Amino acid sequence: MQKKKAALERRSGCPLNASVEMLGDRWSLLILRDMMLRGYETFNEFLHSDEKIATNILADRLRRLESYGIVETEQDPSDGRKIIYTLTPKGIDLAPVLTEMVLWAARHEETGNQPLIRQMRTGKAELLDSVRERWDKLRRDRERLAGMRDEL
Amino acid sequence: MQKKKAALERRSGCPLNASVEMLGDRWSLLILRDMMLRGYETFNEFLHSDEKIATNILADRLRRLESYGIVETEQDPSDGRKIIYTLTPKGIDLAPVLTEMVLWAARHEETGNQPLIRQMRTGKAELLDSVRERWDKLRRDRERLAGMRDEL
Numbered sequence: 001m002q003k004k005k006a007a008l009e010r011r012s013g014c015p016l017n018a019s020v021e022m023l024g025d026r027w028s029l030l031i032l033r034d035m036m037l038r039g040y041e042t043f044n045e046f047l048h049s050d051e052k053i054a055t056n057i058l059a060d061r062l063r064r065l066e067s068y069g070i071v072e073t074e075q076d077p078s079d080g081r082k083i084i085y086t087l088t089p090k091g092i093d094l095a096p097v098l099t100e101m102v103l104w105a106a107r108h109e110e111t112g113n114q115p116l117i118r119q120m121r122t123g124k125a126e127l128l129d130s131v132r133e134r135w136d137k138l139r140r141d142r143e144r145l146a147g148m149r150d151e152l
Numbered sequence: 153m154q155k156k157k158a159a160l161e162r163r164s165g166c167p168l169n170a171s172v173e174m175l176g177d178r179w180s181l182l183i184l185r186d187m188m189l190r191g192y193e194t195f196n197e198f199l200h201s202d203e204k205i206a207t208n209i210l211a212d213r214l215r216r217l218e219s220y221g222i223v224e225t226e227q228d229p230s231d232g233r234k235i236i237y238t239l240t241p242k243g244i245d246l247a248p249v250l251t252e253m254v255l256w257a258a259r260h261e262e263t264g265n266q267p268l269i270r271q272m273r274t275g276k277a278e279l280l281d282s283v284r285e286r287w288d289k290l291r292r293d294r295e296r297l298a299g300m301r302d303e304l
Binding site: 011012013014015016017018019020021022023024025026027028029030033050051052069090093094096097098099100101102103104105106107108109111112113117 | 180203248250269
């Protein structure tokens with residue numbers, strides 16, 4: 001039901017419009033990059049990424065990504081005051097979008113991170129598979145750990 | 153040289169950052185969709201698209217897309233006061249980005265345009281090829297016409 005309501009509130013029914021309404025800003029995809037490729041998971045880690053996002057914008061974007069079901073939060077088991085951010089399966093499914101944006105910029109602009117680009121060019125499918133596998137494993141481990149804690 | 157200068161002015165050297173600095177807003181990709189998939193080419197056509205972009209924002213986005221070399225303009229040969237917007241090869245190369253964003257939203261959100269989504273799911277490579285072919289042909293025809301006009 002929530003899905004339908006959101007759709008009705010959009011500017012149009014076009015799927016591309018749905019994507020840009022959720023992700024069309026200068027920061028959200030960079031936060032997802034930090035999670036997906038760099039393994040960042042705390043507010044502080046995102047805050048110190050190269051592009052220097054402002055604290056209030058970061059807080060707003062994380063809240064929005066969570067409300068869209070792209071990111072989820074949990075308390076750090078070793079420090080209850082700390083929040084850990086992880087990608088949901090919906091968030092992991094954005095890997096092909098990020099990959100195509102990286103490849104496009106690498107083709108047409110002067111950019112850094114050439115090793116990643118070479119890996120994406122020569123083995124896009126393998127890279128996407130490994131990102132998905134790593135994240136699926138991470139999720140399973142987390143759920144198992146949470147289950148063990150509940151039993152204690 | 154212009155390419156290098158732009159890179160130095162960016163927030164980071166990351167290729168994904170280059171992409172979101174150029175395309176990370178709620179409108180640019182929709183304008184490119186209108187050109188790529190719907191064949192729109194005039195200011196007025198973009199203005200009347202479903203999402204109802206405001207005149208000043210549309211003017212700003214078209215100017216930016218042109219400055220990035222994604223879109224180019226020419227005078228309409230049949231009406232010198234009218235400007236025609238077309239995709240450059242760099243703009244056409246965004247087709248995979250648009251496709252992945254459409255597929256992601258179609259998978260996780262309630263959206264319209266199911267026929268396009270089915271076509272993208274079952275024949276992504278063929279669809280991308282046909283978009284590229286159509287646009288390449290359009291560009292060649294335009295250049296030939298411009299050459300003929302210059303000779304007259």
